[in-house]
Amino acid sequence: MDMEDRNQQHGKLWLWLDERIGLKDLEYLAKKKEVPMHRHSVWYYFGGMTLFLFMVQVTTGILLLLYYRPSAGEAFESVQFLMTEVQFGWLVRSIHAWSANLMIFTMFIHLFSALLLKAYRRPRELTWLSGGALMGLSLGFGFTGYLLPWNELSYFATRVGTEIPGVMPVVGPFIRRLMRGGDDVTGATLTRFYGIHIAVLPAIVAMVLGLHLFLVQKHGMSRPLSAEKGPDAKRVMPFMPNFLLRDVVGWLCALAVLAALAAYFPAELGKKADPFQPAPIGIKPEWYFMAMFQTLKLLPSYILGIEGELLGVLAFGLVGLVLIVIPFLDRGAALGRKTRFPAAFAITLIAYMILLTYIGYTVSPTK
Amino acid sequence: MAKNQVSLSQGSTRRDFLNWFVGTTAGAFIISVLYPLSRYLIPPKSEESTARTVTLSIKPQEVKPNSGQIFRFGSQPAILIDTPDGQLKAFTATCTHLGCIVQYRSDLAQIWCACHNGHFNLNGKNVEGPPPKPLEEYAVNVRGDQIVVTKKG
Numbered sequence: 001m002d003m004e005d006r007n008q009q010h011g012k013l014w015l016w017l018d019e020r021i022g023l024k025d026l027e028y029l030a031k032k033k034e035v036p037m038h039r040h041s042v043w044y045y046f047g048g049m050t051l052f053l054f055m056v057q058v059t060t061g062i063l064l065l066l067y068y069r070p071s072a073g074e075a076f077e078s079v080q081f082l083m084t085e086v087q088f089g090w091l092v093r094s095i096h097a098w099s100a101n102l103m104i105f106t107m108f109i110h111l112f113s114a115l116l117l118k119a120y121r122r123p124r125e126l127t128w129l130s131g132g133a134l135m136g137l138s139l140g141f142g143f144t145g146y147l148l149p150w151n152e153l154s155y156f157a158t159r160v161g162t163e164i165p166g167v168m169p170v171v172g173p174f175i176r177r178l179m180r181g182g183d184d185v186t187g188a189t190l191t192r193f194y195g196i197h198i199a200v201l202p203a204i205v206a207m208v209l210g211l212h213l214f215l216v217q218k219h220g221m222s223r224p225l226s227a228e229k230g231p232d233a234k235r236v237m238p239f240m241p242n243f244l245l246r247d248v249v250g251w252l253c254a255l256a257v258l259a260a261l262a263a264y265f266p267a268e269l270g271k272k273a274d275p276f277q278p279a280p281i282g283i284k285p286e287w288y289f290m291a292m293f294q295t296l297k298l299l300p301s302y303i304l305g306i307e308g309e310l311l312g313v314l315a316f317g318l319v320g321l322v323l324i325v326i327p328f329l330d331r332g333a334a335l336g337r338k339t340r341f342p343a344a345f346a347i348t349l350i351a352y353m354i355l356l357t358y359i360g361y362t363v364s365p366t367k
Numbered sequence: 368m369a370k371n372q373v374s375l376s377q378g379s380t381r382r383d384f385l386n387w388f389v390g391t392t393a394g395a396f397i398i399s400v401l402y403p404l405s406r407y408l409i410p411p412k413s414e415e416s417t418a419r420t421v422t423l424s425i426k427p428q429e430v431k432p433n434s435g436q437i438f439r440f441g442s443q444p445a446i447l448i449d450t451p452d453g454q455l456k457a458f459t460a461t462c463t464h465l466g467c468i469v470q471y472r473s474d475l476a477q478i479w480c481a482c483h484n485g486h487f488n489l490n491g492k493n494v495e496g497p498p499p500k501p502l503e504e505y506a507v508n509v510r511g512d513q514i515v516v517t518k519k520g
Binding site: 102134156161163164166167177181182183184188254255275276277278279280281282283293296299300301302307308309365367 | 408409410413420432437438439461463464466467468469470472479480481482483484493496497498500502
Protein backbone atom coordinates (compact mmCIF):
# COMPACT_ATOMS: atom_id res chain seq x y z
CA MET A 1 0.00 0.00 0.00
CA ASP A 2 1.59 3.29 -0.97
CA MET A 3 1.42 6.55 0.92
CA GLU A 4 -1.37 7.99 -1.21
CA ASP A 5 -3.67 5.03 -0.60
CA ARG A 6 -3.17 5.23 3.11
CA ASN A 7 -3.83 8.93 3.11
CA GLN A 8 -7.10 8.34 1.33
CA GLN A 9 -8.18 5.58 3.69
CA HIS A 10 -7.29 7.26 6.96
CA GLY A 11 -7.45 10.77 8.35
CA LYS A 12 -4.55 12.85 9.55
CA LEU A 13 -5.11 11.94 13.19
CA TRP A 14 -4.98 8.24 12.38
CA LEU A 15 -1.71 8.69 10.53
CA TRP A 16 -0.28 10.77 13.40
CA LEU A 17 -1.20 8.09 15.92
CA ASP A 18 -0.04 5.28 13.65
CA GLU A 19 3.44 6.78 13.50
CA ARG A 20 3.58 6.85 17.30
CA ILE A 21 1.79 3.74 18.50
CA GLY A 22 1.57 1.54 15.42
CA LEU A 23 -2.16 1.47 14.63
CA LYS A 24 -1.39 -0.34 11.41
CA ASP A 25 -0.33 -3.46 13.28
CA LEU A 26 -3.49 -3.40 15.35
CA GLU A 27 -5.58 -2.91 12.22
CA TYR A 28 -3.86 -5.89 10.66
CA LEU A 29 -4.58 -8.04 13.72
CA ALA A 30 -8.21 -6.97 13.82
CA LYS A 31 -8.68 -7.76 10.13
CA LYS A 32 -7.01 -11.13 10.51
CA LYS A 33 -9.07 -12.25 13.52
CA GLU A 34 -11.70 -14.83 12.71
CA VAL A 35 -14.21 -16.78 14.73
CA PRO A 36 -14.98 -20.43 13.92
CA MET A 37 -18.57 -21.02 12.87
CA HIS A 38 -20.39 -24.22 13.79
CA ARG A 39 -23.53 -25.33 15.61
CA HIS A 40 -22.02 -24.51 19.03
CA SER A 41 -20.80 -21.01 18.14
CA VAL A 42 -23.48 -19.39 20.30
CA TRP A 43 -21.49 -20.28 23.44
CA TYR A 44 -18.72 -17.92 22.36
CA TYR A 45 -20.85 -14.93 23.35
CA PHE A 46 -20.82 -15.65 27.07
CA GLY A 47 -17.17 -14.76 27.58
CA GLY A 48 -17.74 -11.33 26.05
CA MET A 49 -20.91 -10.90 28.08
CA THR A 50 -19.02 -11.68 31.28
CA LEU A 51 -16.39 -9.11 30.31
CA PHE A 52 -19.10 -6.53 29.63
CA LEU A 53 -20.71 -7.15 33.03
CA PHE A 54 -17.29 -6.86 34.65
CA MET A 55 -16.93 -3.40 33.10
CA VAL A 56 -20.34 -2.51 34.53
CA GLN A 57 -19.04 -3.67 37.92
CA VAL A 58 -15.96 -1.49 37.70
CA THR A 59 -17.99 1.57 36.74
CA THR A 60 -20.77 1.19 39.31
CA GLY A 61 -18.23 0.12 41.94
CA ILE A 62 -16.31 3.38 41.50
CA LEU A 63 -19.59 5.30 41.79
CA LEU A 64 -20.46 3.50 45.04
CA LEU A 65 -17.06 4.43 46.48
CA LEU A 66 -18.07 8.08 46.44
CA TYR A 67 -20.61 7.55 49.24
CA TYR A 68 -19.60 4.33 50.99
CA ARG A 69 -17.79 4.48 54.37
CA PRO A 70 -15.93 1.35 55.41
CA SER A 71 -16.44 1.12 59.17
CA ALA A 72 -18.71 -0.92 61.39
CA GLY A 73 -20.25 2.28 62.75
CA GLU A 74 -20.94 3.91 59.41
CA ALA A 75 -21.12 1.32 56.64
CA PHE A 76 -24.79 0.42 57.03
CA GLU A 77 -25.80 4.06 57.48
CA SER A 78 -23.83 5.18 54.43
CA VAL A 79 -25.54 2.56 52.26
CA GLN A 80 -28.91 3.56 53.73
CA PHE A 81 -28.14 7.19 52.87
CA LEU A 82 -27.14 6.14 49.36
CA MET A 83 -30.38 4.19 48.91
CA THR A 84 -32.73 6.83 50.27
CA GLU A 85 -31.16 10.28 49.84
CA VAL A 86 -28.76 10.15 46.92
CA GLN A 87 -30.49 10.59 43.57
CA PHE A 88 -30.36 7.28 41.70
CA GLY A 89 -28.24 5.86 44.49
CA TRP A 90 -30.64 2.90 44.68
CA LEU A 91 -30.17 2.36 40.95
CA VAL A 92 -26.37 2.37 41.05
CA ARG A 93 -26.31 -0.06 43.98
CA SER A 94 -28.98 -2.28 42.44
CA ILE A 95 -27.10 -2.45 39.16
CA HIS A 96 -23.90 -3.30 41.02
CA ALA A 97 -25.63 -6.08 42.96
CA TRP A 98 -27.52 -7.53 39.98
CA SER A 99 -24.62 -7.21 37.58
CA ALA A 100 -22.49 -9.16 40.05
CA ASN A 101 -25.05 -11.96 40.03
CA LEU A 102 -25.44 -11.95 36.26
CA MET A 103 -21.67 -11.90 35.83
CA ILE A 104 -21.26 -15.00 37.96
CA PHE A 105 -24.11 -16.60 36.00
CA THR A 106 -22.64 -15.86 32.56
CA MET A 107 -19.24 -16.94 33.89
CA PHE A 108 -20.68 -20.30 34.96
CA ILE A 109 -22.14 -20.73 31.46
CA HIS A 110 -18.82 -19.71 29.91
CA LEU A 111 -16.96 -22.17 32.16
CA PHE A 112 -19.26 -25.12 31.59
CA SER A 113 -19.52 -24.53 27.83
CA ALA A 114 -15.72 -24.42 27.59
CA LEU A 115 -15.62 -27.59 29.67
CA LEU A 116 -18.22 -29.47 27.62
CA LEU A 117 -16.76 -28.34 24.28
CA LYS A 118 -13.29 -29.23 25.61
CA ALA A 119 -11.92 -25.83 24.72
CA TYR A 120 -9.21 -26.42 27.32
CA ARG A 121 -7.29 -28.91 25.21
CA ARG A 122 -3.78 -28.27 24.00
CA PRO A 123 -2.52 -25.55 23.49
CA ARG A 124 -5.17 -23.73 25.56
CA GLU A 125 -4.38 -25.17 29.00
CA LEU A 126 -3.21 -21.81 30.32
CA THR A 127 -6.31 -20.08 28.98
CA TRP A 128 -8.34 -22.58 31.01
CA LEU A 129 -6.20 -22.11 34.12
CA SER A 130 -6.38 -18.31 33.91
CA GLY A 131 -10.16 -18.63 33.46
CA GLY A 132 -10.30 -20.83 36.57
CA ALA A 133 -8.34 -18.20 38.47
CA LEU A 134 -10.77 -15.51 37.27
CA MET A 135 -13.68 -17.64 38.50
CA GLY A 136 -12.06 -17.93 41.94
CA LEU A 137 -11.32 -14.21 42.01
CA SER A 138 -14.93 -13.43 41.06
CA LEU A 139 -16.24 -15.61 43.89
CA GLY A 140 -13.81 -13.68 46.12
CA PHE A 141 -15.33 -10.44 44.86
CA GLY A 142 -18.79 -11.79 45.67
CA PHE A 143 -17.80 -12.96 49.14
CA THR A 144 -15.99 -9.77 50.18
CA GLY A 145 -18.55 -7.44 48.60
CA TYR A 146 -21.43 -9.18 50.36
CA LEU A 147 -20.15 -8.01 53.76
CA LEU A 148 -19.78 -4.35 52.85
CA PRO A 149 -23.40 -3.20 53.54
CA TRP A 150 -22.86 -4.55 57.09
CA ASN A 151 -26.34 -5.97 57.50
CA GLU A 152 -27.56 -9.07 59.35
CA LEU A 153 -27.33 -11.38 56.34
CA SER A 154 -23.88 -10.25 55.34
CA TYR A 155 -22.61 -10.45 58.91
CA PHE A 156 -23.65 -14.08 59.38
CA ALA A 157 -22.64 -15.06 55.85
CA THR A 158 -19.17 -13.77 56.67
CA ARG A 159 -19.09 -15.51 60.05
CA VAL A 160 -19.88 -18.81 58.35
CA GLY A 161 -17.72 -18.15 55.30
CA THR A 162 -14.64 -17.35 57.37
CA GLU A 163 -15.35 -20.27 59.71
CA ILE A 164 -15.27 -22.72 56.79
CA PRO A 165 -11.49 -22.50 56.16
CA GLY A 166 -11.19 -22.51 59.95
CA VAL A 167 -12.27 -26.16 60.13
CA MET A 168 -9.10 -27.27 58.33
CA PRO A 169 -6.67 -28.92 60.70
CA VAL A 170 -3.51 -27.05 61.79
CA VAL A 171 -3.63 -24.01 59.47
CA GLY A 172 -7.40 -23.41 59.76
CA PRO A 173 -7.50 -21.14 62.82
CA PHE A 174 -4.61 -19.06 61.47
CA ILE A 175 -6.32 -18.55 58.09
CA ARG A 176 -9.55 -17.64 59.86
CA ARG A 177 -7.75 -15.00 61.92
CA LEU A 178 -5.98 -13.67 58.87
CA MET A 179 -9.26 -13.38 56.97
CA ARG A 180 -11.15 -11.78 59.85
CA GLY A 181 -8.39 -9.45 60.94
CA GLY A 182 -8.93 -10.79 64.44
CA ASP A 183 -10.69 -13.62 66.24
CA ASP A 184 -14.22 -12.46 65.41
CA VAL A 185 -16.00 -10.77 62.54
CA THR A 186 -15.74 -7.09 63.49
CA GLY A 187 -15.08 -3.70 61.93
CA ALA A 188 -11.53 -4.96 61.35
CA THR A 189 -12.97 -7.64 59.04
CA LEU A 190 -14.96 -4.97 57.22
CA THR A 191 -11.94 -2.78 56.45
CA ARG A 192 -9.97 -5.86 55.41
CA PHE A 193 -12.70 -7.06 53.06
CA TYR A 194 -13.12 -3.52 51.73
CA GLY A 195 -9.43 -3.26 50.87
CA ILE A 196 -9.49 -6.68 49.22
CA HIS A 197 -12.69 -5.90 47.33
CA ILE A 198 -11.71 -2.54 45.89
CA ALA A 199 -7.92 -2.77 45.53
CA VAL A 200 -6.36 -6.22 45.87
CA LEU A 201 -8.81 -8.23 43.76
CA PRO A 202 -9.15 -5.59 41.01
CA ALA A 203 -5.35 -5.43 40.67
CA ILE A 204 -5.01 -9.21 40.43
CA VAL A 205 -8.01 -9.52 38.10
CA ALA A 206 -6.54 -6.87 35.79
CA MET A 207 -3.40 -8.97 35.37
CA VAL A 208 -5.08 -12.37 35.04
CA LEU A 209 -7.78 -10.98 32.75
CA GLY A 210 -5.05 -9.41 30.61
CA LEU A 211 -3.36 -12.82 30.32
CA HIS A 212 -6.67 -14.58 29.60
CA LEU A 213 -7.62 -12.15 26.82
CA PHE A 214 -4.11 -12.20 25.38
CA LEU A 215 -4.21 -15.99 25.19
CA VAL A 216 -7.63 -15.91 23.54
CA GLN A 217 -6.19 -13.55 20.90
CA LYS A 218 -3.06 -15.64 20.49
CA HIS A 219 -4.79 -18.98 19.99
CA GLY A 220 -8.11 -17.77 18.62
CA MET A 221 -11.36 -19.37 19.74
CA SER A 222 -11.28 -23.12 20.09
CA ARG A 223 -13.14 -25.17 17.51
CA PRO A 224 -14.88 -28.11 19.18
CA LEU A 225 -13.71 -31.62 18.24
CA SER A 226 -17.07 -32.36 16.62
CA ALA A 227 -16.65 -29.37 14.28
CA GLU A 228 -13.08 -30.14 13.30
CA LYS A 229 -14.20 -32.48 10.54
CA GLY A 230 -17.12 -32.37 8.16
CA PRO A 231 -18.85 -29.41 6.55
CA ASP A 232 -18.16 -27.02 9.45
CA ALA A 233 -14.42 -27.61 9.54
CA LYS A 234 -13.42 -24.47 7.63
CA ARG A 235 -16.33 -22.10 8.27
CA VAL A 236 -15.31 -18.82 9.90
CA MET A 237 -16.72 -15.36 10.47
CA PRO A 238 -14.55 -12.22 10.48
CA PHE A 239 -14.35 -10.78 13.97
CA MET A 240 -14.41 -7.19 12.72
CA PRO A 241 -17.12 -6.16 12.40
CA ASN A 242 -19.39 -9.20 11.97
CA PHE A 243 -18.77 -11.06 15.21
CA LEU A 244 -18.15 -7.93 17.27
CA LEU A 245 -21.54 -6.53 16.27
CA ARG A 246 -23.17 -9.78 17.34
CA ASP A 247 -21.22 -9.56 20.59
CA VAL A 248 -22.63 -6.07 21.10
CA VAL A 249 -26.14 -7.47 20.69
CA GLY A 250 -25.29 -9.90 23.50
CA TRP A 251 -24.11 -7.03 25.68
CA LEU A 252 -27.29 -5.07 24.96
CA CYS A 253 -29.37 -8.11 25.95
CA ALA A 254 -27.40 -8.37 29.19
CA LEU A 255 -27.89 -4.66 29.78
CA ALA A 256 -31.64 -4.93 29.19
CA VAL A 257 -31.96 -7.83 31.65
CA LEU A 258 -29.80 -5.92 34.11
CA ALA A 259 -31.83 -2.72 33.85
CA ALA A 260 -35.11 -4.59 34.27
CA LEU A 261 -33.87 -6.51 37.32
CA ALA A 262 -32.37 -3.42 38.95
CA ALA A 263 -35.48 -1.32 38.34
CA TYR A 264 -38.09 -3.91 39.36
CA PHE A 265 -36.15 -5.69 42.10
CA PRO A 266 -33.87 -3.10 43.71
CA ALA A 267 -31.21 -4.43 46.05
CA GLU A 268 -32.43 -4.71 49.63
CA LEU A 269 -30.55 -3.53 52.68
CA GLY A 270 -32.24 -5.35 55.57
CA LYS A 271 -31.33 -4.80 59.21
CA LYS A 272 -28.01 -3.55 60.50
CA ALA A 273 -25.61 -6.26 61.68
CA ASP A 274 -25.72 -6.94 65.41
CA PRO A 275 -23.12 -9.37 66.79
CA PHE A 276 -25.39 -10.02 69.79
CA GLN A 277 -28.51 -11.17 67.97
CA PRO A 278 -29.27 -14.72 66.81
CA ALA A 279 -28.84 -15.52 63.13
CA PRO A 280 -32.14 -14.60 61.40
CA ILE A 281 -34.50 -17.41 60.39
CA GLY A 282 -34.21 -18.24 56.69
CA ILE A 283 -30.66 -16.93 56.41
CA LYS A 284 -29.02 -17.91 53.14
CA PRO A 285 -26.01 -16.95 51.06
CA GLU A 286 -25.91 -15.68 47.48
CA TRP A 287 -27.35 -18.24 45.06
CA TYR A 288 -23.95 -19.28 43.74
CA PHE A 289 -22.92 -20.45 47.19
CA MET A 290 -26.31 -22.08 47.83
CA ALA A 291 -25.35 -25.59 46.69
CA MET A 292 -22.34 -25.59 49.03
CA PHE A 293 -24.39 -24.07 51.85
CA GLN A 294 -27.12 -26.69 51.49
CA THR A 295 -24.54 -29.49 51.39
CA LEU A 296 -23.08 -28.30 54.70
CA LYS A 297 -26.57 -28.20 56.11
CA LEU A 298 -27.35 -31.77 55.11
CA LEU A 299 -24.07 -33.35 56.18
CA PRO A 300 -24.31 -35.15 59.53
CA SER A 301 -21.99 -34.07 62.31
CA TYR A 302 -19.70 -37.07 61.89
CA ILE A 303 -18.98 -39.27 58.88
CA LEU A 304 -16.68 -42.23 59.58
CA GLY A 305 -15.32 -40.42 62.60
CA ILE A 306 -14.45 -37.24 60.71
CA GLU A 307 -16.35 -34.00 61.30
CA GLY A 308 -18.95 -33.64 58.56
CA GLU A 309 -18.11 -30.05 57.65
CA LEU A 310 -14.42 -30.86 57.28
CA LEU A 311 -15.27 -33.66 54.89
CA GLY A 312 -17.60 -31.32 52.99
CA VAL A 313 -14.94 -28.64 52.69
CA LEU A 314 -12.39 -31.21 51.51
CA ALA A 315 -14.88 -32.47 48.92
CA PHE A 316 -15.48 -28.93 47.57
CA GLY A 317 -11.73 -28.46 47.36
CA LEU A 318 -11.30 -31.74 45.50
CA VAL A 319 -14.03 -30.92 42.97
CA GLY A 320 -12.44 -27.50 42.40
CA LEU A 321 -9.04 -29.11 41.92
CA VAL A 322 -10.34 -31.65 39.39
CA LEU A 323 -12.07 -28.83 37.51
CA ILE A 324 -8.86 -26.80 37.34
CA VAL A 325 -6.52 -29.59 36.29
CA ILE A 326 -8.91 -31.16 33.80
CA PRO A 327 -6.77 -30.18 30.76
CA PHE A 328 -4.02 -32.34 32.22
CA LEU A 329 -6.33 -35.24 33.11
CA ASP A 330 -8.02 -35.29 29.73
CA ARG A 331 -5.01 -36.31 27.63
CA GLY A 332 -7.19 -37.99 25.02
CA ALA A 333 -8.98 -34.83 23.93
CA ALA A 334 -5.67 -33.19 23.02
CA LEU A 335 -5.05 -36.07 20.61
CA GLY A 336 -8.49 -35.67 19.09
CA ARG A 337 -9.96 -38.73 20.80
CA LYS A 338 -13.41 -38.68 22.30
CA THR A 339 -13.16 -38.87 26.08
CA ARG A 340 -16.26 -39.24 28.17
CA PHE A 341 -15.32 -38.37 31.73
CA PRO A 342 -15.11 -34.55 31.39
CA ALA A 343 -18.69 -34.42 30.15
CA ALA A 344 -19.82 -36.88 32.82
CA PHE A 345 -18.04 -34.81 35.45
CA ALA A 346 -19.50 -31.52 34.16
CA ILE A 347 -23.05 -32.85 33.89
CA THR A 348 -22.93 -34.48 37.33
CA LEU A 349 -21.61 -31.22 38.79
CA ILE A 350 -24.26 -29.08 37.06
CA ALA A 351 -27.03 -31.49 38.11
CA TYR A 352 -25.75 -31.55 41.69
CA MET A 353 -25.56 -27.75 41.84
CA ILE A 354 -29.06 -27.28 40.40
CA LEU A 355 -30.57 -29.93 42.68
CA LEU A 356 -28.97 -28.64 45.89
CA THR A 357 -29.75 -25.02 44.97
CA TYR A 358 -33.37 -26.02 44.36
CA ILE A 359 -33.55 -27.80 47.72
CA GLY A 360 -31.90 -24.82 49.38
CA TYR A 361 -34.57 -22.44 48.15
CA THR A 362 -37.55 -24.70 48.78
CA VAL A 363 -36.97 -26.36 52.16
CA SER A 364 -38.73 -24.83 55.11
CA PRO A 365 -36.22 -22.60 56.91
CA THR A 366 -37.24 -23.91 60.34
CA LYS A 367 -37.00 -27.64 59.68
CA MET B 368 44.51 -6.80 27.37
CA ALA B 369 46.71 -8.58 29.85
CA LYS B 370 44.32 -7.59 32.58
CA ASN B 371 41.43 -9.10 30.67
CA GLN B 372 43.25 -12.37 30.29
CA VAL B 373 43.87 -12.48 33.99
CA SER B 374 40.19 -11.88 34.64
CA LEU B 375 39.29 -14.61 32.15
CA SER B 376 41.52 -17.17 33.76
CA GLN B 377 40.10 -16.31 37.13
CA GLY B 378 36.69 -15.61 35.57
CA SER B 379 34.84 -18.47 37.08
CA THR B 380 35.65 -17.52 40.66
CA ARG B 381 34.96 -13.84 40.10
CA ARG B 382 31.71 -14.62 38.26
CA ASP B 383 30.78 -17.09 41.01
CA PHE B 384 31.43 -14.46 43.61
CA LEU B 385 29.32 -11.85 41.79
CA ASN B 386 26.47 -14.30 41.27
CA TRP B 387 26.59 -15.28 44.90
CA PHE B 388 26.78 -11.63 45.96
CA VAL B 389 23.89 -10.45 43.76
CA GLY B 390 21.82 -13.54 44.61
CA THR B 391 22.29 -13.09 48.34
CA THR B 392 21.55 -9.39 48.14
CA ALA B 393 18.37 -10.04 46.15
CA GLY B 394 17.35 -12.77 48.59
CA ALA B 395 18.01 -10.55 51.60
CA PHE B 396 16.05 -7.75 49.93
CA ILE B 397 13.06 -10.01 49.24
CA ILE B 398 13.07 -11.32 52.82
CA SER B 399 13.38 -7.82 54.23
CA VAL B 400 10.25 -6.88 52.27
CA LEU B 401 8.25 -10.06 52.84
CA TYR B 402 8.91 -10.35 56.57
CA PRO B 403 7.41 -7.01 57.65
CA LEU B 404 4.65 -7.44 55.06
CA SER B 405 3.58 -10.82 56.42
CA ARG B 406 3.79 -9.58 60.01
CA TYR B 407 1.69 -6.57 59.01
CA LEU B 408 -1.05 -8.79 57.57
CA ILE B 409 -1.38 -10.86 60.75
CA PRO B 410 -3.69 -8.94 63.09
CA PRO B 411 -2.31 -8.08 66.54
CA LYS B 412 -3.54 -10.22 69.43
CA SER B 413 -6.59 -8.67 70.97
CA GLU B 414 -7.29 -8.86 74.68
CA GLU B 415 -8.69 -12.29 75.46
CA SER B 416 -12.05 -12.11 77.08
CA THR B 417 -11.19 -12.87 80.70
CA ALA B 418 -14.75 -12.59 81.95
CA ARG B 419 -15.60 -15.57 84.13
CA THR B 420 -18.65 -14.06 85.75
CA VAL B 421 -21.27 -11.73 84.39
CA THR B 422 -24.16 -10.09 86.18
CA LEU B 423 -27.04 -9.66 83.77
CA SER B 424 -28.96 -6.42 83.38
CA ILE B 425 -32.24 -8.34 83.36
CA LYS B 426 -33.93 -9.31 86.65
CA PRO B 427 -35.16 -12.88 87.31
CA GLN B 428 -38.80 -11.79 87.46
CA GLU B 429 -38.47 -10.12 84.03
CA VAL B 430 -37.44 -13.32 82.26
CA LYS B 431 -40.33 -14.64 80.20
CA PRO B 432 -41.08 -18.32 80.77
CA ASN B 433 -40.13 -20.73 77.97
CA SER B 434 -37.94 -18.13 76.21
CA GLY B 435 -34.34 -17.38 75.41
CA GLN B 436 -32.27 -14.26 75.02
CA ILE B 437 -28.76 -13.33 73.99
CA PHE B 438 -26.48 -11.53 76.43
CA ARG B 439 -22.84 -10.49 76.40
CA PHE B 440 -20.48 -12.81 78.18
CA GLY B 441 -17.29 -10.74 77.98
CA SER B 442 -16.82 -10.14 74.28
CA GLN B 443 -18.79 -13.23 73.27
CA PRO B 444 -22.51 -13.81 72.84
CA ALA B 445 -24.22 -16.22 75.26
CA ILE B 446 -27.85 -17.32 75.62
CA LEU B 447 -30.01 -17.34 78.74
CA ILE B 448 -32.93 -19.75 78.66
CA ASP B 449 -35.90 -20.12 80.93
CA THR B 450 -36.80 -23.77 80.31
CA PRO B 451 -40.40 -25.03 80.18
CA ASP B 452 -39.93 -26.51 83.68
CA GLY B 453 -38.87 -23.13 85.01
CA GLN B 454 -35.09 -23.55 85.24
CA LEU B 455 -32.68 -20.79 84.20
CA LYS B 456 -29.84 -22.08 82.03
CA ALA B 457 -27.06 -20.39 80.12
CA PHE B 458 -24.83 -21.53 77.26
CA THR B 459 -22.41 -20.03 74.84
CA ALA B 460 -24.48 -18.77 71.89
CA THR B 461 -21.83 -19.54 69.28
CA CYS B 462 -22.83 -22.63 67.34
CA THR B 463 -20.17 -25.36 67.38
CA HIS B 464 -20.75 -26.00 63.67
CA LEU B 465 -19.78 -22.85 61.79
CA GLY B 466 -20.03 -20.12 64.40
CA CYS B 467 -23.49 -18.62 63.85
CA ILE B 468 -25.43 -17.31 66.85
CA VAL B 469 -28.08 -19.75 68.10
CA GLN B 470 -31.60 -18.99 69.35
CA TYR B 471 -34.19 -20.67 71.57
CA ARG B 472 -37.08 -22.41 69.85
CA SER B 473 -40.00 -22.44 72.28
CA ASP B 474 -42.01 -24.71 69.94
CA LEU B 475 -39.36 -27.46 70.20
CA ALA B 476 -37.92 -26.54 73.61
CA GLN B 477 -34.52 -26.74 71.94
CA ILE B 478 -31.67 -24.43 71.09
CA TRP B 479 -31.51 -24.00 67.35
CA CYS B 480 -29.09 -22.53 64.84
CA ALA B 481 -30.80 -20.90 61.85
CA CYS B 482 -27.73 -21.11 59.62
CA HIS B 483 -27.43 -24.85 59.07
CA ASN B 484 -30.36 -26.18 61.07
CA GLY B 485 -28.45 -27.50 64.08
CA HIS B 486 -30.39 -28.54 67.19
CA PHE B 487 -29.20 -28.72 70.80
CA ASN B 488 -31.20 -29.93 73.77
CA LEU B 489 -31.56 -27.98 77.00
CA ASN B 490 -28.36 -29.52 78.34
CA GLY B 491 -26.52 -28.03 75.36
CA LYS B 492 -26.03 -31.43 73.73
CA ASN B 493 -26.02 -31.48 69.94
CA VAL B 494 -28.98 -33.71 69.10
CA GLU B 495 -29.71 -33.08 65.41
CA GLY B 496 -28.12 -31.58 62.31
CA PRO B 497 -24.49 -30.84 61.60
CA PRO B 498 -23.05 -29.46 64.89
CA PRO B 499 -20.22 -31.75 66.02
CA LYS B 500 -19.97 -30.71 69.68
CA PRO B 501 -22.26 -29.60 72.51
CA LEU B 502 -22.59 -25.96 73.54
CA GLU B 503 -20.56 -24.97 76.58
CA GLU B 504 -22.88 -24.57 79.56
CA TYR B 505 -22.48 -21.80 82.14
CA ALA B 506 -23.68 -21.89 85.74
CA VAL B 507 -26.64 -19.61 86.48
CA ASN B 508 -27.19 -18.34 90.02
CA VAL B 509 -29.99 -16.09 91.18
CA ARG B 510 -28.85 -13.83 94.01
CA GLY B 511 -31.70 -11.70 95.21
CA ASP B 512 -32.93 -9.93 92.10
CA GLN B 513 -29.73 -10.46 90.16
CA ILE B 514 -28.87 -13.18 87.66
CA VAL B 515 -25.21 -14.14 87.78
CA VAL B 516 -23.71 -16.31 85.06
CA THR B 517 -20.39 -18.03 85.72
CA LYS B 518 -18.06 -20.15 83.64
CA LYS B 519 -17.97 -23.73 84.92
CA GLY B 520 -14.79 -25.55 85.82
